[in-house]
Every structure is written in C-alpha cells, then in structure tokens.
Amino acid sequence: MTFETPHISVQNLNLYYGANHALKNINIDIPNKKVTSFIGPSGCGKTTLLKTFNRLHDSSLEVRVEGKVLLDGENIYDKNAEVTSIRKKMGLLSQRPFPLPMSIYDNIAYGPRIHGERDRHKLDEIVERHLKDVALWPEVKDRLKSPASRLSIGQQQRLCLARGLAVNPEIILGDEPTSALDPKSTQKIEELFIELKEKYTIVLVTHILRQARRVSDYVAFINNGEIIEFAPTEELLLNPKQKLTQEYVKGFVS
Amino acid sequence: MVFATVIIVGSFFLIVGTIVSKGFPALSWEMLSEIPSGDFYMGGEGGILNSILGSLYIAAGSSLLALIISVPIVIYINMYLKKSSWMGNLTRLGYDVLFGMPSIVYGAFGFTLMIYLGMRASLLGGIVTVTLLIIPIMVRTMDEVIRTVPKELFDASYSLGATRLETSRVVLKQVAPGILTAVLLAFGRGIGDVASVMFTAGFSNDIPKSLEDPASTLPLAVFNQLSSPVEEVQSRAYAAALVLTIVVLLISISARVLSKRLSKNKI
Ligand SMILES: Nc1ncnc2c1ncn2[C@@H]1O[C@H](COP(=O)(O)OP(=O)(O)OP(=O)(O)O)[C@@H](O)[C@H]1O
Ligand SMILES: [Mg+2]
Numbered sequence: 001m002t003f004e005t006p007h008i009s010v011q012n013l014n015l016y017y018g019a020n021h022a023l024k025n026i027n028i029d030i031p032n033k034k035v036t037s038f039i040g041p042s043g044c045g046k047t048t049l050l051k052t053f054n055r056l057h058d059s060s061l062e063v064r065v066e067g068k069v070l071l072d073g074e075n076i077y078d079k080n081a082e083v084t085s086i087r088k089k090m091g092l093l094s095q096r097p098f099p100l101p102m103s104i105y106d107n108i109a110y111g112p113r114i115h116g117e118r119d120r121h122k123l124d125e126i127v128e129r130h131l132k133d134v135a136l137w138p139e140v141k142d143r144l145k146s147p148a149s150r151l152s153i154g155q156q157q158r159l160c161l162a163r164g165l166a167v168n169p170e171i172i173l174g175d176e177p178t179s180a181l182d183p184k185s186t187q188k189i190e191e192l193f194i195e196l197k198e199k200y201t202i203v204l205v206t207h208i209l210r211q212a213r214r215v216s217d218y219v220a221f222i223n224n225g226e227i228i229e230f231a232p233t234e235e236l237l238l239n240p241k242q243k244l245t246q247e248y249v250k251g252f253v254s
Numbered sequence: 255m256v257f258a259t260v261i262i263v264g265s266f267f268l269i270v271g272t273i274v275s276k277g278f279p280a281l282s283w284e285m286l287s288e289i290p291s292g293d294f295y296m297g298g299e300g301g302i303l304n305s306i307l308g309s310l311y312i313a314a315g316s317s318l319l320a321l322i323i324s325v326p327i328v329i330y331i332n333m334y335l336k337k338s339s340w341m342g343n344l345t346r347l348g349y350d351v352l353f354g355m356p357s358i359v360y361g362a363f364g365f366t367l368m369i370y371l372g373m374r375a376s377l378l379g380g381i382v383t384v385t386l387l388i389i390p391i392m393v394r395t396m397d398e399v400i401r402t403v404p405k406e407l408f409d410a411s412y413s414l415g416a417t418r419l420e421t422s423r424v425v426l427k428q429v430a431p432g433i434l435t436a437v438l439l440a441f442g443r444g445i446g447d448v449a450s451v452m453f454t455a456g457f458s459n460d461i462p463k464s465l466e467d468p469a470s471t472l473p474l475a476v477f478n479q480l481s482s483p484v485e486e487v488q489s490r491a492y493a494a495a496l497v498l499t500i501v502v503l504l505i506s507i508s509a510r511v512l513s514k515r516l517s518k519n520k521i
Contacts, residue, residue, distance in 0.1 A: 056409050061336035088415030098406040101428040101519045110424075111414040147519040160410070167414050 001218070001230050006070075007032040007171060007201040008053060013067035015048060015057070022048050024225040026067070035193060035202040037212040037233075040222035041248070046205040049222070050173050053203065054090045055083050088115065091164020093177035097156035099148035100163075104131075104140050107148045107159055111167035130162040134192060154185025161192065172196065174204045178211065190215050209252045213237055221245045273499055277492030285493055290459045297484040302494050304461050308469035309498070311377060311462065312455060313445035316384035317437050323385070324392040325433070329422045332400045346397065352390035358449035360387040365453040378465040380455025387450050388440035395439060399432030400425060407521065428520060431513035438509040442502050448473035472498045 006029035015023035022045050030036050038046045048057075055076060057063040068075045076086045088111075100107050108127040109117075117123060127144070131137040136158045140151070148159055157177060164172065174193070178186040193202055193215045206212050212219050213233055220230040221240070229236060229245045240246045288301035327345070335342045364383030373379055403425055411421040426433070448471070456468030457478075472494055479491035 054413055056412065059336060059408070059412075061338060084415045084417060087413050090413065092409065092413035094406050094409065096406070098404065098410045099521055100407070100410060100424055101521050102424075103519070110411075110416075114414070114416050114420050149519060149521045163410075163414065173413075 001029065003029050003031045005032060006030055007072065008203075009068075009070040009073075010049075010052075011068040011070065013049075013052060013065070013069060015045075015052060015066075016064045017048075018062045022225050023052070026227055028220060028227055028230055030201060030203055031218065032201055033197060033199070034217040035197050035204060035215050036218045036220065037204045037206055037216035038220050038222055039206060039209065039212055039248070040228075042207070044222045045225045046222055047175050050175050050203060050205055053171070053173060054087045054092065056092075058083065088167050089169050090171040090173050091161065091167070091169040093157065093160055093164065093172070093174040095176045096180045097153060097160045099151070099156050099159055102148065103145050104148050104151070104159065105144040107163050108166045111163060115167060126166055130166045131159075133165055133196075134158040134162040135188065136162060152185075154181050154188070157181060157185065157189060158192070161189070169200065171201045171203065174202065176205050176207060179207075186211075209237060209249060221248060223248070270499065273492055273495050276489055277494075277496035280486075280489040280493040281496060282493075285490065286497070289461060292459075294459070295478060295482050295484075295487055297482075297486050300459075302470075302472070302475045302490075302497070304459055305470040305472045305475035305494065306497060306501075307461050308377070308380075308455065308458075309445050309472040310501075311469065312380045312384055312451060312471060313441050315377075315381040316388060316444050317441045319381065319385045320389045320392050320440055321433075321437055324389055324396060324436075325426070327393055328396040328400055329426075331397065333418050333422050333425070345393075349390040349393045349397075353394055355390075356449070357387055357447050360384075361450040361453055364450065368454060374466075375454055375456025375468050376466045377455060377462045377469040380451040380469060380471070381465075383450045383454040384444045384447065387447065388444050391440045391443055392436045395436035396429070396433055399429045399436075403428055430516040431520065434513050434516060435509055438505050442505055445471075445501060445505075446473060446498065448477060472501075 008030035010026050010028045013023055013026040014021070026049060038049065040046055051057055052065060052069055057065060065077060069077060071086060071089065075081065100110055102110070105127055108130055109123045112123060112126050117126070128137060131140060136155060139155060148156065151159060157180070178189050181189065190211065193204065196202065204216060216233050218230065219233050219236040221228045221236060221242070221244070223244050229240060229242045231240075236245065237249050237252055240249055285301040286306065287303055288299075289304045290300035290302065291298045294300040331342045331345050360383055364379060364386065368375070368379050407425070407428060408421055411424045416424070451471050452474065455471060457470050457474060458468040459470070460467070462469040475494045476491050476498070479487045479494060482488060
C-alpha cells in the first residue's frame, strides 16, 4: 500500500541482532495523521521495527541496521542526520510507563528544558497544557511537585504521553502502551489516541486485535521479521488476503 | 542460617562490647578536645583531637576527590562505550583487581610516588593515597548500581531528544542513593585504613593547618597508644577505637537516612 506523502517511509530495511536476522527486508509507508497498528505474534519484531523509527538501536553494539527510513523524505540513517532532532519529532510510549526520576512537573518540563526553554511562565503553561491534553490535570494539579513515581501506573502512562507531547513531536510511537494498564486506564489511552490523531501520526504496536480495530486506520501484520500484509483496518482484520494473516486473526472474525 | 546470624551478631557485640567496656571509662572530654602533650604516649596530658581531625580531613578529602574522578569514569563506561566493548571490560577487570589489592600496596605506591615528586609525608600525601585506594570501591559500587537502571529509562530520555550528557544526568538522579552509598562506603574505608596513610600522611601531634603538614589519623593513634607500655595509655587506645567506631556508625546511619530521602523520586 502506498500513500501520496507518507510521514515515514521504510525502504528495504534489514536489522540483525548479531546473527539473528530480526527484520527482513521491510518496506512500509506510514500515512500522515493516521493511526497505524502493528500486530503479530510475540517475538516477530514489532518492538524492533518501532525502535528503528527513532534510532533507539544506536547504542547497542550488536545491532546492525541496513536500508532506509525516510522521515518526511529524509533518511534518518544518513551519516549527516542529526539523531536528537529526529527523536524530538517522535514521542515514545513503552510497554510499562517509565517516568523520569523527578517530580510530575519536571517530567513534563524536562523535554522543553533540554531544548532550551528557560522561561518559568512558559514552562508552567506547557506543563499545564499537556497535562490537560492527557486529562491528567485535574488529578495532579495540586501536587505537581511530588514525585512522579507516586502516581498510579495508568496515570504514569498518561504522564509519559504528556511528557512526549511537550517537545512538540509530529509522531507518537506506542509499544503496547496499554499492556500494563487496567481496563479503565486502557480506555482512556485509547480515547486519547483517537483524539490525538487529528494532530499527530500515530504508530501503535498492539497484541489486542480489538484495540487495533478500535483505534487504528491501518494495520500491518508482521510475522517472523517480515511484513506479511498491510491494509486498512477492517480489511486486514475481517478480510485478510494472506494465509498467515487469516490464521492469526481467525478467532477475531467471528 | 541461624548459625550464621548468631556468628555475625555475636561477633559484632563481642567487638563493640570490648571496645565500649575498655574504651568508655577512658573516654573524656579532654580526649576529644585536646591535642596530645609531649609525653601523652607515656601517660601525659592531652587528647586525640589531632587524629580525629586528621582522619576526617583525609577521609573527606579523598572521598570528594575520588567522587569527582569516579563519576565521569562510570558515566563514560556506561553511557559512552557500547555494551561489552573491550575498553569497558578492561576497566571493569582493572577495578576488580585494584579492589582486591591490600592497602599496604597503595601505601607503598603512594610513598614511592611522593619520594619521586619530592613530597614529604603530609595531609595531601595521605589524601592522594587514600583516593587511589577508594576509587576502585566507588567505581565498582556505582557501576553496579548504574547497570541496574532499566534500559527503558535511557530510552525515555533519549526519545525526548536528549543527548548522552543530558541523559547521564537523569541516570545520576536515578542512582543518587547508590552513589551516596558508594561515597559513604569509601569514606568508611578511608577513615579506618592505616596501612595506606602510615607512610604517606606522616605523624604529628598537631592539627594539620595546611595540605603540606603531616597529619595523624585515628587508626594510627590507636596503634601508637596500644604499643605504649603504660596501661592507662593502652586503655585510651580503646577510647580512640571507640571514637572511630562511633564515627563509622554515624556514617552508616546517615547513609541509610539520606539514601531513603534521595530515593523518593526513584522510579
Ligand atoms: N536486544 C536484543 N538482542 C538480541 N535479540 C533481540 C533483542 N531484542 C529483541 N531480540 C530478538 O528479536 C526478535 C524480535 O523481538 P521484538 O522484541 O521486536 O519482538 P516483538 O514483536 O516486540 O515481541 P513482543 O510482542 O513479545 O513484544 C526476537 O526474536 C527477539 O528475541
Ligand atoms: Mg515488543
């Protein structure tokens, strides 16, 4: 499937963990301001693929990446590409929330601060706005200075989302962001994603097919390091063309 | 298990008991607040203030110096070198070897170094030697705590566009309690070690006024007094040992309190 102006375009991407060929000749276009989900069995390479988008494999000696990932047409693996500005364009939500070891306020202000924002009032405003974006403001407005680690897991995950939003990214990457959350927090995060896709391109790894259906516009099925099928959500989940996809979503169709 | 506990707790009370029972009667305000008079070691007037301060100066100075040197080393091997790089492995092997080295070796090395530089035994010599002695302790302890930091915390910072330096600061915040433990562990080792300072810090009945002055230390005061033929002086040795024990105990307690306080932000 191709899009006129894909936000991310992966071209002939191969990734090796030492001798383990974890991503095999990946080609996929991620559409702009849509939610794209990656589904597939455990260990198929979903997290690995997601991390190639903001070069989080850089610090691992044993990882080798070949091929291109174009972000707005520019290859992020180009020698001259500036890795910090690439990463700034993407917010990351991991499987378990990882707040930074500081206060709620400082968690949100961290990103803007390292990118040069010093003005107290502006920081206050940024913190408030993004906590409101993730519907956390009413819950925490009276204890902004208390450690983020004291929040519930669900609140922490929303805090991490707000923290990512505070550096004005264009893309949100979520790696099974609801897998540690209770149903209510999960629902909140899902609602946020649906709201946020007006403004952001969202890439979501999930193993919950119903979640993929609820929030995404497109779904890619990955198996054993390969993209087997990529199609609009309903089509892939209800009417898959490939045999492997059919087997994977079998239980879901009924 | 019970047996092991009995041995540990038992020997703790035996040691502390001996020191308290022998040292406490000899402990006096004079001991803590005065420097030794000329015939102090033969039963004369005075106290061990010079040794108390000498020990504190050396332990504090070397802990600070070692901290300033160790933090960049640990950050470098954990944040700037890739996992399982040969340089990181070599560093880790190095500090493991140094960690196990008896302190007299450091004393001898420091002494040689000072002769080579034309320095005489002094507070500075003691501080430098003890710094060398405790760097491996600090680097090793900090390295261990940094390696327990979940990779996701690094990723969280990096994915906001942070540089390695900025991410290092976050990591240091996360491991602050561990760093404090490392410093206090090293401080405790530094204040109690005698072999490394015996030749390098020298000995003096005065309180050192500058880095070039020789300085006495508590372990040395214990040693000197124990080897006196006068019985009264020998019991003062236990009082000095008691002071040393109390200082070390205070440090351990404050380490626990402080590290709890520093842990409040830890994820
Ligand atoms: N740091 C690593 N070193 C070596 N191999 C790795 C590493 N991380 C992942 N792998 C391997 O790469 C493959 C893909 O892993 P990945 O974590 O991307 O799977 P996943 O699809 O995200 O699985 P899950 O649904 O369980 O999260 C697996 O075979 C895994 O064992
Ligand atoms: Mg995964």
